Amino acid sequence: MPTPARLVDAPTLEYYLAVSARSPIAVRLVLGHLLRSLRKEAGIGAETAGKYIRNSEAKISRMERALVTCKHDDVMDLLGFYDVTDPEVLAHFAEMVRISRQPGWWQRFDGVLPDWAGKLIGLQEAASMIRTYEVQLVPGLLQTPAYTEAVVRQAYPLASQEEVADRVELRRTRQEVLAREEPPLLWAVLDEAVLRRPMGGAQVMREQLEHLIKMSQLGHVTVQIAPFDRPGCIAGGFPVTHLRFDLPALADIVYLEQLRDAEYVAKPEETQYYRSVLDGLAHAALSPQDSIDLIDATIGYPLA
DSSP, X not given: OOOOSSSOOHHXXXXXXXXXXXOXXXXXHHHHHHHHHHHHHTTOOHHHHXXXXXXXXXXXXXXXXXXXXXXHHHHHHXXXXXXOOOHHHHHHHHHHHHHHTSOOGGGGXXXXXXXXXXXXXXXXXXXXXXXXXXXXXXXXXXXXXXXXXXXXHHHOTTOOHHHHHHHHHHHHHHGGGGTSSSOOXXXXXXXXXXXXXXXXXXXXXXXXXXXXXXXXXXXXXXXXXXXXXXXXXXXXXXXXEEEXXXXXXXXXXXXXXXXXXXXXXXXXXXXXXXXXXXXXXXXXXOOHXXXXXXXXXXXXXXXX
């Protein structure tokens, strides 16, 4: 990427826009990061910046942490306060504000999408690498529609057929990120229990395992199985997703999902910890080829 002469310049912002434009959430995070960096470079406190835009320190904090969408006038006023005057740079910031305020495609599924899950989809859209560890279910990006439907029906037993169909379609649409021209690298480590759990019955599982093999043979998808007989494959019993970006302004993020909510971890020391956990799992798990062999062998296992 280009090296900025100052903290930000036109080529750098063009790069940020090109890499993150497909995800309004990613643009919002980049915009917040840049505003915070410019404020600090200018030696201006958050309280002073808040007063300058006729608001508060808390508002500046929410803008910089991407907890709210930024208003065009607020951003332009702050940039002037931070001595950013280049018309081209200002135009790129205006475009970032515009994109950050657009709804993501997933918002049409608001009726079935929890508030905390939309951010994950937006981050996956912008990620250059997605690493995930799953202990019970096939990762959503690698599920077949029939497997997804079985998962949804178990998790939401009272859901209507329309709601089930919407949830399946949401997941299918999310998977398009792996089929685009420049997809992220997906590296998934699955506990062997994922292969043995007969979600949806024998036929659904056979199709799902065959799909896992097919996907693992793509150049940008790696699947490893953490077998029962390797103690080094134990990692706390909960799923972990680690997201990395081709954006210096966007640090690694770890997504930890619970039953009814999720946590996003962004502190470098914490994301590094989870990265080391995933490294250890990948080292202890079967090689990609041995994993394919185990999946293939499991297809004939009596799953019904």
